[in-house]
Amino acid sequence: MANRLKPFDFTQVQTGSIRKRSYRLNIEKLARMPRPTESLQNFYLGLPRLGEAANLLGAAELLAQTALAHAPMLWVVDGEVMELGLSSLIVYLMQRELVQCLTLNGEAAVRDYELAFHGATVEDVGEGLSDGQLGLTRETGEGINSILNEGVKRGFSLGECIGRGILDRQPRFFAQSLLATGAARLVPTTVHVSLGADGFQRYPGADGSMIGKGSLKDAQILSSFLAGMPPGSLIVTLHGDHALGQVLVHALALARNLNDQLKGINYLSLGAAESLPAELTPFGRTMRLGGQLELMLPLLLGALFCLVE
16 A cells, blocks of 8 residues: 655755845836837837847847948848838848848849739739739739840849949939849849749740759859858848758858858848748858837847947
8 A cells, every 4th residue: 555645844945145146137127118209229129038029139230230340141041021011121121231141032033023023912812812913913924024034135133233223214213123222223133933833934935944044053152152251241031931941051061062161150040031041051140030020120220220339
């Protein structure tokens, strides 16, 4: 027969002083109620130094350190950034010389083109599936393929072609175009497509050899940029596209193939961006900032400019 278990005797417990313990929360980390009349800088000073708020401020400090050191920054963007209305923030960063290279997927490039020419993009997928015309708008299909077929023959990459095409034609909203801003400011802007994933590739006049050749050249441009990044540089990823993540992985691998001294590159991912394999991350600091991208990116950039201005 089992013996009855005796209750624990609390009088035998060893206690210690609170002054000798370490705690994650202290008075200095508490949030402060924001006031509408206060400056934006005071808003950030009032955030709690815990959780995602602490990560936000840490990410802003990393961006600020990179900017003040005039170290190169590579930004990796997909179509969701366009869909969430955030491309204008990246354009502003390019104008402030805080983007030394910009990498897009095909969806982002299409949306950038449509926004520049028509001031609207991101079609209704349900409607496009029901009538079978998803991604097959005449103006986009004819325009992009015309630009690519001409430009790639002249030796340009996809990013160079579309950027120069928008800049040369100067449509009504070209100042809001990532690709046109890259072309105007000579910022390498690369476009990496998945064949069959974008409507313009299924449009009459699409030439797979031109699309493939142009995208391959962008892969070479991205790898070359990465191979030349000095310690203290920063890669910022704002995407959830697995294929675009693989583009970055292979470009980094090729960069290391060219430069076995590649090291000290910092890495910051936002939103749904994937982490890179540890074997392929020649990084100094690696940070991840969660939360909804449409909220976190504006908050992050606001904190950045509070630090650098």
